[in-house]
Amino acid sequence: MDFDLSDSEDWAGQYLDPNLPLLSSTQIKLARMLVQAGQAHLFTNWPKPGVRDADKLRFFDQVAKLDSSYPGGLAAYVQNARKLLADSKAGKNPFSGYVPSVPDGVKLVHGEETFMQYEEAGVREAQHSAFVLVAGGLGERLGYSGIKLALPTETTTGTSFLQHYINSILALQDANNGDQGEDVKPIPLVIMTSDDTHEKTIELLKKNNNFGMLPDQIVLLKQEKVACISDNNGSLALDPSNNFLIQTKPHGHGDVHNVLYKSGLLTRWQQEGRKWVLFFQDTNALLFKGVPAALGVSALKDLDVNSLAVNRKAKEAIGGIARLTHENGSQMVINVEYNQLDPLLRSTGHPEGDVNVETGFSPFPGNINQLIFKLSSYIEELSKTLGAIVEFVNPKYKDSSKTSFKSSTRLECMMQDYPRTLPTSAKVGFTVLETWLAYAPVKNNPEDARKVPQGNPPHSATSGEMAVYRANCLILKKAGVHIEGPKVETYNGQEVEVWPRIVWSPKWGLTFSDVKRKVKGNCEISQRSTLVIDGKDVSIDDLVVDGSLLLRALVGSKVNIQSLRVSNDGWKMIPVDWTDNSVQEEIRIRGFKLERHGQQSLFFDQPGKCHINNVSM
Numbered sequence: 001m002d003f004d005l006s007d008s009e010d011w012a013g014q015y016l017d018p019n020l021p022l023l024s025s026t027q028i029k030l031a032r033m034l035v036q037a038g039q040a041h042l043f044t045n046w047p048k049p050g051v052r053d054a055d056k057l058r059f060f061d062q063v064a065k066l067d068s069s070y071p072g073g074l075a076a077y078v079q080n081a082r083k084l085l086a087d088s089k090a091g092k093n094p095f096s097g098y099v100p101s102v103p104d105g106v107k108l109v110h111g112e113e114t115f116m117q118y119e120e121a122g123v124r125e126a127q128h129s130a131f132v133l134v135a136g137g138l139g140e141r142l143g144y145s146g147i148k149l150a151l152p153t154e155t156t157t158g159t160s161f162l163q164h165y166i167n168s169i170l171a172l173q174d175a176n177n178g179d180q181g182e183d184v185k186p187i188p189l190v191i192m193t194s195d196d197t198h199e200k201t202i203e204l205l206k207k208n209n210n211f212g213m214l215p216d217q218i219v220l221l222k223q224e225k226v227a228c229i230s231d232n233n234g235s236l237a238l239d240p241s242n243n244f245l246i247q248t249k250p251h252g253h254g255d256v257h258n259v260l261y262k263s264g265l266l267t268r269w270q271q272e273g274r275k276w277v278l279f280f281q282d283t284n285a286l287l288f289k290g291v292p293a294a295l296g297v298s299a300l301k302d303l304d305v306n307s308l309a310v311n312r313k314a315k316e317a318i319g320g321i322a323r324l325t326h327e328n329g330s331q332m333v334i335n336v337e338y339n340q341l342d343p344l345l346r347s348t349g350h351p352e353g354d355v356n357v358e359t360g361f362s363p364f365p366g367n368i369n370q371l372i373f374k375l376s377s378y379i380e381e382l383s384k385t386l387g388a389i390v391e392f393v394n395p396k397y398k399d400s401s402k403t404s405f406k407s408s409t410r411l412e413c414m415m416q417d418y419p420r421t422l423p424t425s426a427k428v429g430f431t432v433l434e435t436w437l438a439y440a441p442v443k444n445n446p447e448d449a450r451k452v453p454q455g456n457p458p459h460s461a462t463s464g465e466m467a468v469y470r471a472n473c474l475i476l477k478k479a480g481v482h483i484e485g486p487k488v489e490t491y492n493g494q495e496v497e498v499w500p501r502i503v504w505s506p507k508w509g510l511t512f513s514d515v516k517r518k519v520k521g522n523c524e525i526s527q528r529s530t531l532v533i534d535g536k537d538v539s540i541d542d543l544v545v546d547g548s549l550l551l552r553a554l555v556g557s558k559v560n561i562q563s564l565r566v567s568n569d570g571w572k573m574i575p576v577d578w579t580d581n582s583v584q585e586e587i588r589i590r591g592f593k594l595e596r597h598g599q600q601s602l603f604f605d606q607p608g609k610c611h612i613n614n615v616s617m
């Protein structure tokens with residue numbers, strides 16, 4: 001035998017010792033680590049060798065996995081849990097000793113000259129970037145039976161979130177390919193999945209040929225869950241239905257730093273000359289309308305960290321970005337959860353807490369958790385932290401003595417907490433974009449969304465889809481198109497603005513300059529209309545639509561709409577009840593379906609130039 005039982009008196013004694021001969025030396029080391037970390041209770045009532053031996057070995061497989069996936073291993077996890085649980089019991093504010101102030105950042109207004117300059121810089125910089133999509137969340141609030149990435153962003157084209165993200169990255173890549181010059185290296189996309197989303201994400205990509213990305217352009221990295229804790233002493237919890245299984249729960253999207261660090265991709269990207277890593281979430285169809293400008297801000301201001309933000313009303317339930325200065329002089333610019341920001345301000349000389357200023361918004365912008373990091377300093381920092389990130393614990397106590405929990409808890413971490421360990425010299429900034437342009441996540445089921453007080457965003461499938469149409473309409477309006485609307489209508493109990501259903505593929509209108517260049521002259525779209533533009537080289541001089549028009553041009557077709565009038569019965573939005581199970585889930589969660597009563601489709605599949613002049617249809 002290659003293990004030493006000489007110190008077995010320190011072990012779990014009567015239950016574990018007889019089973020040691022079943023275990024490999026590695027498993028014995030893990031057993032020793034667990035006992036030393038105060039986890040001997042895990043072996044209580046382990047039967048004699050010969051009984052449930054396979055379960056015992058499976059138990060150690062799980063322990064090995066939990067140990068290797070946490071920076072510092074399970075012993076460090078237990079130690080961190082004890083400290084955080086003690087702080088939580090003592091009611092310690094994680095930011096005590098810090099004074100908040102309003103940080104410096106860039107505020108952009110869509111369409112202004114500065115916005116377009118940043119967009120131009122950002123598109124150029126995209127060829128030196130890598131994208132990381134965190135998509136391991138359960139999506140409990142939405143309650144959709146599939147993965148959120150498979151949901152349509154809007155139902156006019158049915159484009160899923162994943163397809164839309166990939167199309168946007170490919171459009172950024174394409175924008176950097178010279179007409180004659182060499183093509184740029186494919187822009188990488190990492191998708192962080194979890195046990196809850198991994199297989200379905202693979203399936204979605206496979207079924208759709210990666211939506212046009214090359215097979216090695218996309219890498220899936222799976223985050224692992226962490227062990228649950230049953231008391232303030234950091235005791236690991238066993239699964240209530242299985243004594244040989246440690247109960248686990250998700251650790252949060254902060255895992256992305258650890259999985260990226262361990263993957264080796266960061267150094268590979270650096271060797272390829274990449275400079276930026278962009279992190280984004282699973283259901284924000286507007287995000288890529290803000291990405292070029294925000295990436296331009298990172299590049300032109302040389303920021304180590306750039307958080308995308310939107311204006312936020314004081315006390316609105318979204319984290320605020322604040323500069324925190326410690327008594328010892330150190331500083332950080334960081335997301336402070338809204339329920340921590342207000343008390344922190346009150347306790348540091350601002351008796352009114354978080355209040356709106358003359359702009360009508362809080363001076364602390366709202367973090368939308370889309371982040372851009374400079375790759376070189378990111379690698380430097382992760383080599384110090386080994387990918388670990390500041391954690392927190394949120395136990396639900398049984399009573400005010402805070403000695404026991406209603407159910408087991410676990411440590412959690414958030415990707416936006418990355419700057420907390422950065423040196424004060426790091427350049428941490430933010431870019432505020434208008435909400436209508438860049439932020440419309442789909443997080444809530446219809447039942448919860450309809451209870452959101454009027455004036456607050458419901459963040460539902462209904463509001464997410466309407467936000468796509470609104471953003472496209474507002475952008476076209478700024479480009480000079482006459483757009484009728486909106487109309488206010490109610491779907492799934494939510495009052496929403498319904499604009500004409502205008503959708504374009506990212507390669508048609510990646511930036512505002514693109515849109516302005518491609519749409520000129522006299523264009524009018526009525527409120528009841530649908531307009532889909534798919535094709536890089538479609539320019540429009542004079543177009544009137546009252547009904548539905550679908551324009552599609554394949555690569556190589558250069559289409560110029562010189563003068564076109566379209567009138568037909570169009571597509572109608574028909575209310576559906578979200579509880580009506582006869583309707584497809586993806587449709588009923590938005591509360592309406594599109595009925596096609598009339599449409600015109602123009603499909604250009606031949607290479608070369610094509611003009612549409614003086615046509616009425």
Ligand code: UTP
Nearest residue numbers: 134135136137138139140141250252253281282
């Ligand atoms: P959300 O806050 O939307 O959480 O996550 P969620 O878990 O998906 O949904 P709920 O709270 O259960 O309703 C923000 C982003 O972080 C990802 C999600 O997939 C989403 O893109 N996420 C969340 C992870 O990748 N891993 C996690 O452990 C948690």
